[in-house]
Amino acid sequence: MPQRLDYLKETASQTAGPFVHIGLAPGAAGFDIYERELGWDIAGPNAGGERIRVEGVVVDGTGSPVKDVLLEAWQANAQGVYAHPEHDGEVEEGFRGWGRVITDFDTGEWGFDTVKPGPVMGRNGRMMAPHINLWIVARGVNVGLNTRVYFSDEAEANAADPVMGLIEWEVRRQTLVAERAERDGKIVYRFDVRLQGEGETVFFDI
Amino acid sequence: MRKPAEYYQRDRAWHPPALAREYKTSVARSPSYALISLEQSASEITGPVFGHNDIDPGDNDLLTNYAQAGESPIGERIILHGRVLDENARPVPNTLVEIWQANAGGRYRHKKDMYLAPVDPNFGGCGRTLSDEDGYYFFRTVKPGAYPWRNWVNNWRPAHIHISVFGSSFSQRLITQMYFEGDPLIAKCPIVQTIPDPAAIERLIAPLDLNATIPLDTIAYKFDIVLRGRRSTLFENRPEGN
Numbered sequence: 001m002p003q004r005l006d007y008l009k010e011t012a013s014q015t016a017g018p019f020v021h022i023g024l025a026p027g028a029a030g031f032d033i034y035e036r037e038l039g040w041d042i043a044g045p046n047a048g049g050e051r052i053r054v055e056g057v058v059v060d061g062t063g064s065p066v067k068d069v070l071l072e073a074w075q076a077n078a079q080g081v082y083a084h085p086e087h088d089g090e091v092e093e094g095f096r097g098w099g100r101v102i103t104d105f106d107t108g109e110w111g112f113d114t115v116k117p118g119p120v121m122g123r124n125g126r127m128m129a130p131h132i133n134l135w136i137v138a139r140g141v142n143v144g145l146n147t148r149v150y151f152s153d154e155a156e157a158n159a160a161d162p163v164m165g166l167i168e169w170e171v172r173r174q175t176l177v178a179e180r181a182e183r184d185g186k187i188v189y190r191f192d193v194r195l196q197g198e199g200e201t202v203f204f205d206i
Numbered sequence: 207m208r209k210p211a212e213y214y215q216r217d218r219a220w221h222p223p224a225l226a227r228e229y230k231t232s233v234a235r236s237p238s239y240a241l242i243s244l245e246q247s248a249s250e251i252t253g254p255v256f257g258h259n260d261i262d263p264g265d266n267d268l269l270t271n272y273a274q275a276g277e278s279p280i281g282e283r284i285i286l287h288g289r290v291l292d293e294n295a296r297p298v299p300n301t302l303v304e305i306w307q308a309n310a311g312g313r314y315r316h317k318k319d320m321y322l323a324p325v326d327p328n329f330g331g332c333g334r335t336l337s338d339e340d341g342y343y344f345f346r347t348v349k350p351g352a353y354p355w356r357n358w359v360n361n362w363r364p365a366h367i368h369i370s371v372f373g374s375s376f377s378q379r380l381i382t383q384m385y386f387e388g389d390p391l392i393a394k395c396p397i398v399q400t401i402p403d404p405a406a407i408e409r410l411i412a413p414l415d416l417n418a419t420i421p422l423d424t425i426a427y428k429f430d431i432v433l434r435g436r437r438s439t440l441f442e443n444r445p446e447g448n
Binding site: 006007008009010011012013014015016017018019020021022023024026029030031033034035036038060061062066068072074076082083084085086087096097098105120121122123128131133135137138139140141142143144145148163166167172195196197200201202203204205206 | 215216217218220221222223224226229231232233234235236237238239241242243244245246247248249250251252253254255256260261262265271272291292293294295302304305306307314315316317318319330331332334368370376377379380381382383397398400401403405406407409410431432433434435
């Protein structure tokens with residue numbers, strides 16, 4: 001017998017279940033317990049760049065909206081800097097780059113306000129197009145799903161993006177592109193997530 | 207300064223598959239296409255950082271964080287404690303751990319939970335804390351009850367506590383559930399059984415920890431959480447920007 005490798009195994013994932021709100025968004029579950037709920041303000045008041053809203057629904061394989069989803073966003077600021085000690089550069093005071101939202105219990109709509117991220121340096125010196133990383137959990141989702149939101153007004157950068165380029169089927173790349181529109185003077189990007197079936201969103205093993 | 211390095215790839219055969227037919231809700235909510243595997247960039251290696259300004263010191267005590275003054279929730283008083291480690295067996299310090307659970311009767315404080323068992327006026331059912339420098343965390347709560355759920359007609363969830371952990375990078379993000387040693391419902395639960403490897407299920411079961419109990423007061427269960435580990439960067443010639 002060779003020596004044993006002494007690595008531990010990662011704790012296995014389990015579904016967040018239908019009542020994820022109790023732990024991560026108790027106000028939505030119907031009670032007030034914490035002084036501050038986490039994740040409602042992604043960019044903070046001082047962040048530079050364009051103020052945007054990203055919104056959508058998550059639909060299942062039958063095309064029905066899923067109404068017990070929790071999504072978390074992780075993004076760089078407008079200069080392409082993540083609020084993390086290992087990423088070179090500074091972020092604005094109060095810029096966190098992280099947020100969480102839930103889908104509406106009746107409509108399944110979700111949305112968050114933030115700033116549009118800048119391009120981020122990727123591997124091998126290749127620039128990544130502006131994007132927001134999303135992590136999606138829900139009842140019936142056994143391991144959280146990772147995807148990315150890209151922006152429709154960044155067609156050139158998207159075409160050169162090394163992660164987009166990994167997606168062999170060009171037709172599927174469009175599932176990651178949020179459509180830009182203006183509503184009441186605000187910039188709104190629409191990003192619907194399809195868990196299964198026609199137009200299934202690209203999910204990543206990161 | 208050490209170059210940021212990737213995290214070990216997730217062992218997808220150890221985790222539950224997206225589609226697990228006996229857990230019916232997964233059938234229409236599981237992607238059919240294969241996941242696209244990414245070599246990690248800054249987007250995956252970084253992740254949110256939390257500090258003591260984000261939470262309050264009493265947030266980890268579910269016996270008091272929603273109870274009226276001088277009152278306590280009904281149920282078996284327990285300590286849930288352990289360490290957050292990575293696959294290299296190193297502690298993961300200062301990471302946010304959030305939990306939620308049903309009360310002792312198996313009822314959640316949630317406007318969508320319609321189970322017969324009553325809500326407990328002194329129990330909210332959620333808590334949060336930061337692991338310390340050694341990765342150690344602890345909560346005080348009541349042992350949750352089993353409850354029925356609609357899958358087959360007669361499915362009962364084993365007593366469990368939901369746990370959400372961040373780690374240091376977005377790629378370590380994890381939600382899981384911990385179960386209690388000796389619960390006969392564990393083997394019969396379609397959600398537990400989405401996990402193919404019995405060894406992975408065993409690691410979700412917290413043993414009774416008599417050494418950590420407070421005599422005449424509170425009984426303890428120990429639950430270590432393991433997040434993805436990280437490569438070292440020895441002997442690698444890495445271009446800028448990795």
